[in-house]
Amino acid sequence: MEEQGEITFLNDIDxxxxxxxxxxxxxxxxxxxxxxxxxxxxxxxxxxxxxMGTKIQASCLHRLFSKFERHLNVDECLIIKRPPLAANTASFKIVPNNQKLSFYYHTFVEKCSNWDGPQFVFDFVDFKDVLSQRYKEGTTIDFIGYVVVCYKIEDTNKKNGTKGKRLNLKLQDLENVEVDLTLWDNYAKDMSSYMVSQDREAHVVIAVHFGVVKTYKGKWGISNNFDGTRLFINDNFDQMLTFKEKFIAKLVASAESSSHVGSFVICSVEDEFMNNDPKKVIIVGTIVAIVSYKMWYYDGCNYCKSKVEQNFETYDREDGTSDVRDEKMYQCSNKDCPGKDVFPMSRFKIPIRVQDSTGTVTLTLFDHEALKFVGKTAKELIQIQDEILKTNEVPRAYPVEFETLLNLKCAFVIRVTYFNITNAVENYGISVVTNDVDILDQLNKKWKIDQIDVSDSFAMSQSDFQDAGGETAKDGVSYTGDNSTPVSKDSVADLYQSSSDLKHNLGDVYAIEDGIGSSESKPRISGGSICSDEAIANN
Known part of the structure; x- marks a missing residue:
């Protein structure tokens, strides 16, 4: 290796x-x-x-590959002598500099093992600044975030006619601000492969070097650049380790986070409805009531969402009497739960009545889907009701925020389980719900829902549902493919059909497997075992 001689910093070259x-x-x-x-x-x-952490772009033309290409590798440290400055005329610049370095015939390059500079120099932006449009679309940025949800990787068509890949994610920063991230092609493949791997960590943090601000249908978000971006997934450099430590500490301390068990992998809402699994059922109907005689929340495990129970430990006093220790101890009802320090987290399980032209059914709306409509966490709403109690007023049977659900026409993905069939239990957990007009229109075109029977409606009032006990109305029309199958008919008499009849009808329609109890739309993968929402409801 040659003597380095005097080194010139990038800020000093001209x-x-x-x-x-x-x-x-x-x-x-x-x-x-x-x-x-x-x-x-x-x-x-x-x-x-x-x-010094100063950055500049550089380029090497193909005719000089034989001389330099062997040295050109990511994270390689190089000593470069006599590199000329050239005009950076590219319309897209990773580094905001109108000049770049070039490799030409008289340039000398050799590897260097003595690097005293930083490993990386990130300039992470705040998500709120992206959403408030502080940066112009197309601005190159660095960002870091916790993966709240990773959706299914999708095929896409490029402008040049070739096929590509797209992956949508939702990231959250330490200020609880969420932003949509879209990864393309190899970045999408790498991220998807990591998220579905069996041995990945439950909590996923990613950092992107040289990403970009983008908009889609007027909504601001972030993406990778097609050139130059670097994606880091659960890496071990200091800034990422610090971010991850702070975020997980925030999750543990917060009883209102729905991301406590780790980063989720779910399919897209469109795919959930338009490519439905035969063991699942799509219902299109209107939310006509909130069932007020049932609890709308429960205490769930901070690891797996299962019901948590409080244990009381007794001890013997010196005088021979027994007493209960003041320290609260909790136990998860899920025997397979990996959690050690279990504590309860308030979670939604909102019972709603959904009606179409053929009948009415009780469905249960859980945390992930309820938050989209209610806008507050279960913990926040419980605190509001506690404040009302302090004033000696009697709180409502359920929070006023639930009124936003009433009269919403939605499509629901539910799952009919073996338990539902054998026990004639007509309360189904909701995997996914949407009131997206485009999806409802697609479903109507696919199955001609509006043409099935629009002649009658039960038109039951809120008070009717509160008094009925949820036992007088059967399921509505359910869909498992290109044909619709009425689970219950359009006459009042059939609302009282026997449990054996219901079991027979549903058994004919659905392929039932032992042990099916998940209300998740697709496997939502984390580092540990996740108990299904529907199993929780039955606890």
Missing amino acids: ALSTNYTIKVKIISLWRKKMKGNERETYRIDMVLMDE
Whole structure:
């Protein structure tokens, strides 16, 4: 290895001379293909960083690959002598600099093992600044966030006619601000592969170097650049480890987070409704009542969502009497729960009555879906009711915020379980619910819902449902494919059909398997075992 000589920092170079030596690290690298020939590389582009953390773009043309390509690898530290400055005329600039470095014939490059600079230099943006449109669309940014939800990877068509991949995620920062992230092509594949892997960590944090601000249908979000972006998933550099530690501590301390068990993987809402599993059922109907005689929340495990019970530990006093320790101890009802320090978290299980032209059915709305409509967590609503009690007023049977659910026409994905069939239990857990007009329209076109029977309606009032006990109305029309199957008929007499008749009808329609009890739309994967919402409701 040659003597390094005097090193010039990137801030000190100019176009007056090429007689300088720089020490840099390649922190991003991508290849530009030949026009009309995707198999050949025309140019290698890079982002270089010196030991002061200053960055600059650089490029090497294909005719010089034989001289330099072996040195050009991500995270490689290089000594570069006599690199000329060139005009950065690209319309898209990863680094906001109108000049870049070039490799040419008289440039000298060698590897360097002595790097005293930072591993990375991120300039993470706040999600609130993205959503408030502080940055223009197309601005290159760095960002870090906790993966709240990762949706199913999708095929997409590019403008040039080729196929690509797209993956949508929802990220959250330490201020509880959420933003939508879209990853494309190889970034989408890498992220999806990690999220569905069996041995991944439950809590997933990602950082993106050289991402971009983007909009879609007027909604602001973030994405990867097609060139230059680096994606880090649960990496071990200091900034990511610090963020993850703070976020998990916040989750543990908060009884209102629905992300406590880890980052979820679910399919998209559109896919859930338009490509429905035969063991699931789609119902399109209107929410006509909240069942007021049932509890709308429960104490769930901070690890697996199962019901939590409080244990009382007794001890013997010195005088021979027994007493109960003041310290509260909790036990999860799920024997497979991986949690150690279990504590209760208030969670939604809102019983609603849904009606269409053929009947009415009781469904249960759980945390993930309830939050989309109610706007407050179960913990927040319980606190509001506690304040009302302090004034000696009698609180409502359920929070006033639930009124926003009434008269909403929605599509529901529910799951008919073996337990429902064998015990004639007509309370079904909701996997996914949407009132998206486009999805409702697609469902109507696919199954001609509006043409089934629109002649009659039960038109029951809120008080009717409160007094009926949920036992006089059977299920509505359920869908398992291209045909509709009435689970209960359109006459009042059939609302009283026997349990054996109901079991027979549903048994004919659905493929029932032992042990089916999940109300999740697709496997929602975390590092530990997650108890299904429907199993919770039956506890």
